[in-house]
Amino acid sequence: MNAQTIDYSKLQRQVDAHPYPLLFATISGAHLYGFPSADSDFDLRGVHLLPLEQVVGLDPGEETVEKEGIHDGLEMDLVTHDAKKFFTLMLRKNGYVLEQLLSPLVVHTTPEHEELKSIAQDCITRFHGHHYLGFAATQWKLFGKDDPPKVKPLLYVYRVLLTGIHLMRTGQVEANLLTLNQAAKLPYIDELVERKLAGAEKGTLDTADLTFHEREYVRLIGELESAMEKSTLPEQATGKAVLNDLLVRLRTERKE
Template sequence: MANEQQLIAVTDEQPYPLLFATISGAHLYGFPSADSDFDLRGCHILPVPEVIGLDPGRETIELSEIRDNLEIDLVTHDIKKFFSLLLKKNGYVLEQLYSPLVVRTTPEHEELKVIAKDCITRHHVHHYLGFAKTQWKLFEKERRIKPLLYIYRVLLTGIYLMQTGVVEANLVTLNENFKLPYIPDLIARKLEGGEKSVLADVDIEFHQREFNRLLGELETASQNSTLPESPAAKQALNDLLIRLRMRSVG
């Protein structure tokens, strides 16, 4: 992985042990520009005294810095917060957990990935519908290629999740299944340009039709999905949380 040593160094410097740290954002989605930052996302473990004491530990840690010309944006949550988010219809944490771009891992990271399969429900559709609609408004306003690619990535991720129960956030991989003919050109233009590249020649009506069509496909996929209505992993997450927390006592 390019820039791996810089990313590992950032994780080494974190104040609490990490359950895992992965790369999210454009690098995960398959269309990083030369100036894309590295979005590090993960899960840390607060020690017991900082959980039960009067002065609580840092439930969320955020860090933005430039290191050796590499822009890094890091966000990690304590295990209790992260596990709680897994029990909600939160696609972000699922994508972070299952990202194949792993910077830091543990055996419990692998265990959590197994447990989290029982957190995936048909109601995750709301995350992807809402995210896509927000990105469409941004694209209408700015005509930038980044939100347009985010629209397609989000919609295809949501459809694929509803159909298969598998979290896949990479647009290149997704399009091997969906075969949308315009996706490779859009990705190529993003790779050649920058994060703020504008599509001066964009066919807005075409993308409006595709946006509406894929929204409909996502809603239909949700209605036809065999995914459960609610998560079934709460007890397993609770057991893992206690085990990880108590380990810090020793």
């Protein structure tokens, strides 16, 4: 159902133009979630490494670099965080950064990226379920603002809920809705994706649809809460020491 081929060479040129060395750059957003439209922009996410003098000096460096626009005919949004900021987010109940780190859609990688992916397993906790509960509530509010309601934000609601349920049950981060639905077997997901890809004409819902999906939203919230209660994941991340060692090594040993 992928409606858009990824031209990695064009994305790589934008990564190459980044002002700081990158540990990785991956694709997030609709492409990662499994339902990009032909006109979907590319959400590039990653980690950069500030020079040592910008870390220890009086003038702070750019903890976050953001760049958006149309380049080589592709609309893209590039956001990267400095390693310290990103590592700190990894130690919190932030599933979003783990999805970026573990995205299979890789534009740029390094040996340190592979190290981070290994460390990520020690940063997953039962309390990441709260991240997905909050994220789902936010997406549901966005869905409810449209009149008539649109398919796209509804797909984001389901993606978030199924990712959270899967994480609580398996300890694995999976952000692709179509992959998640192989286990969840929600009969309406494929149709919703097809309607989203078909464009604006079929990308809205009627009142009967809205009532049904509201029941499903409440049901899946309950499933996520139940999965959290039953999860065998630890309550706290255990990867802090390893992340600290990696950060010190990156600051002191990595060559520009």
